[in-house]
Amino acid sequence: WTEGTASDWTNSTSSPITDTRSLKHNLSGVSSNSYIYHDITSLDLTTQDVSWSFNIANGSWDPTNFNKFWVYLTANDTNLNGTTVDGYAVGVNLTGSTDILTLWKVTDGAADGAIVTSTFDWNSSNIVGIRVIRTSTGTWELLIDTDGGFDSLVSAGTALNTDYTHDNNFGLNFTFTSSRAGFLKMDDVTVVGN
Numbered sequence: 252w253t254e255g256t257a258s259d260w261t262n263s264t265s266s267p268i269t270d271t272r273s274l275k276h277n278l279s280g281v282s283s284n285s286y287i288y289h290d291i292t293s294l295d296l297t298t299q300d301v302s303w304s305f306n307i308a309n310g311s312w313d314p315t316n317f318n319k320f321w322v323y324l325t326a327n328d329t330n331l332n333g334t335t336v337d338g339y340a341v342g343v344n345l346t347g348s349t350d351i352l353t354l355w356k357v358t359d360g361a362a363d364g365a366i367v368t369s370t371f372d373w374n375s376s377n378i379v380g381i382r383v384i385r386t387s388t389g390t391w392e393l394l395i396d397t398d399g400g401f402d403s404l405v406s407a408g409t410a411l412n413t414d415y416t417h418d419n420n421f422g423l424n425f426t427f428t429s430s431r432a433g434f435l436k437m438d439d440v441t442v443v444g445n
Contacts, residue, residue: 252289255331259285268306268378268399268438276425278432286331288323288422291442296325296416299444300386303421306399307342308378310434318431319344321355324383326420334360337415340424341383341393343373350374354383354393356412367393369407380404380439389413400439 252274254260263275276285294301303324312318321342328336341354346362354367373379380396382404390411394404421442425435 252287253329255286255288260287263436268308268436270438273308273436273438274423274440276427276433276435278427280429281432282317282428283432284332284424284426286422286424288326288329288331288420291325291418291421294418294442294444296385296387296418298387300384301418301442301444302382302384303442304380304382304401305440306378306380306438308399308436308438309373309376310431311376312431312434313375314343314348314350314373316344316348317428318426319348320423320425320435321345322381322437323357323420323422323424324385325415325418326357326422327415327417329420331420331422331424332360336360338417338419339366339385339391339412339415341381342424352379352381352393352395352407354391356414366391366410366412367408369393369395371395371397371407 261277267273321340326338352371378399382394392409393407
């Protein structure tokens with residue numbers, strides 16, 4: 252894993268989502284944006300069905316257009332805050348402030364249309380299990396377990412989009428105000444190509 256800025260994230264034992272540790276945002280008292288990413292170039296979206304699974308937990312705050320987070324399933328750039336990032340991301344309030352968990356196509360660092368929009372309204376202190384599946388032919392499916400984990404996943408829908416097939420980087424992006432800094436966690440990450 253590589254941090255956008257060193258020490259913005261930590262492998263924390265403080266109230267982990269599962270087991271003994273979770274990836275935790277590591278700042279406090281500042282407003283900014285933090286991201287962390289991992290190289291997934293060993294996958295090939297054109298020949299493999301790919302599945303991304305992870306748990307996300309926010310603190311006791313409701314997302315807004317100033318406090319939002321999303322996971323890049325695949326991004327062509329390591330600077331997940333950059334204006335040249337193309338790919339796909341799932342999260343809340345990448346654009347707008349509905350708090351609805353959505354799978355987005357991203358072009359030049361901005362939301363470029365919803366691929367799948369769930370009905371799940373992310374609120375305070377949620378722990379949510381998320382799985383996204385993309386077939387080699389470009390069909391996406393978003394599945395959600397609203398109490399965390401992956402034992403009660405429910406499909407939020409499917410859609411076809413083949414605009415991007417790069418498989419460069421997977422990562423978490425968090426925009427936050429000073430009162431929300433430090434209150435986001437991710438755990439149980441699995442990215443698999445079949």
